[in-house]
Amino acid sequence: MWRYIGRKLFVYLLTFIVAVTINWMIPRFMPGDPVRSMLSRAQVSDPEALERMTNYYNDVFGLDTPLHQQYLSFWSGLFRGDLGISTMLYPEPVLDIILRSVPYTLGLLLPAIILSWIVGNRFGAFAARSKVLDNTVLPVGYVLTATPYMWLALLLAWSLGIIAGIFPVAGGYSFSLRPEFSWLFISDLLAHWFLPFLSLFIVALGGWAIGMRNMIIYELEADYANYLQALGAPRKLIRRYAFRNAMLPQITGLAVQLGTLIAGALLTEIVFNYPGLGTLILSSLNSRDFFLLQGIFLFVVVGVLVANFIIDIVYVLIDPRTRVQMTGGSS
Template sequence: MGLGRYLLRKFLWYLGALLVALLLNFFLPRLIPGNPVDALVGRLSQGGAGSDQLQAMHTQYVKEFGLDKPMWQQFFIYLGNLAKGDLGTSFMQYPASVNKLVGDALPFSVALQLPAILFGWLIGNLLGAIAAFKGGWFDKGAFVGSLFLSSMPYYCLAILLLFGLAVWYPMFPQGRAYSLGLTPEFSFTFLNDAISYWWLPFLSLVLIFIGGQAVGMRSMAIYELGSDYVNYGRGLGMKDSQMVRYIFRNAMLPQITGLALSIGGLVGGALITELVFNYPGMGSLLFGAISSNDYPVIQAITLIITVTVLMANFAVEVLYGFIDPRIKATQGGDKS
């Protein structure tokens, strides 16, 4: 019952955070200077339409997008559309559906970032744990290399890799996600082509993840190795294999939080990397939407980011409730 109350409190907290995020998600894009309908009509005016025709188009788009209604009424329309799973219509790519734009971009971001996060987390934590346990020259070399990688902005590494391995020594294609003339589809031909474009942005992300995770895991493991319970256990004659299991279980707790946050933020986490490689993911879509004040697209992507981050954090809270004995003890104390 104590654990159940703990999880219920966490669920209500995250539900409240989601409601606040919905408010901010709707109102903040509308604080960006500029009117998207003016930009849309201005782009259409390049075709040589007259002023009366442009005014009629402006009035039509303002009405169609609901911008002629009060802000509070627009907000409730937005909530109603969300309840039906409708993310709206893009202003700048009218009449394209935001659902379709997100559906086209999301697989590219997930295919790029999810493997980078998982491989970076596994390899980085393994490297950090071995470095802390072995010490000596291996620890020094692993620490310096990991610190160098973790300190480098991921977009700088992306630019260096793009120049070095695609321009100066052309081992990989220069940007994009697939060759011109191909259409994204689940076929061997497309996947074989896309994987050649995937390697460079993947490497630019996974190397940074490995460095950051290795530094964090090494620090936590060294802290645990010097803690009182380790010295006490060794004094009782416990085997190193048994002590290592306790040490790295405790050291992994902050790393699990980092993994959840990385997965939760993968939708927009590689925005500049996608821009460097001209990769058609969610980051590129979000950047284009912000540049053109495309409210529906901005709202959709930021909402997806918010929901995934909240879900990832809540999953960590649930996991901690089961694997962290300190939380179990606390909730048991509340019960008594």
């Protein structure tokens, strides 16, 4: 077991190093010069001042050193928790900006992923029970899962936000409020949270329900289910076995889906102008803020890796077949 975890950790570490390297490369090999765009914003016309400011900024961001040195100093900074200084919100450190946005994204993603997974699985298993439910739930599920995230987000914002006026359509909280621990602020936070959450939840729900429904039907046709039926076991017992066994592929599915869900969250955040990492990515892209972009990607990569690692461990705990393979059998 520990050897297995050690091996997994090693693989994840390698993935992490490769991902961080690519992550460092992309913004640097992207067209466009961030220092120049900063200077053009400052509208300096004197060429001599321009030259001096360019040198100053290059020095501050370390952009004048050779690439390999930039790479090494990036890694050493990483271990000190120093992700550099943002050019967009100069001179705020990247880490502070990201940490400000992470709670919003996590608060949106975690409930959406977990609730849609639980509800979708229950719903799919329930749908597999009867023909009528199956014939109604399945098409709805297909439509939901094929819905683009931002389209549904727009639809919800328009219908529930603008037409019905129940929920606010933009921002993390009202501009008139100040972040504090009060009932007023928290309820406002929840009201702003609800629509982005709902759109993520609904799209993910369909996929899980369809997957579960198919898996349950497959499991109910499996040999062990037939055997139990021949021995007169009640449907309840067989369904319980089928549900548990059908969960296993769904857990793997969760690991695979995480990346997609995060991408979906980015689009949804942008539509609702939600102050999470998604909106931050868009604005840092627009202002060519390498350091910020790099830092956000780093967080996303680490998040996905950690989540996958947890799922790997959970899988070993719940599926005896992998557990037996890991430990080489109990005999």
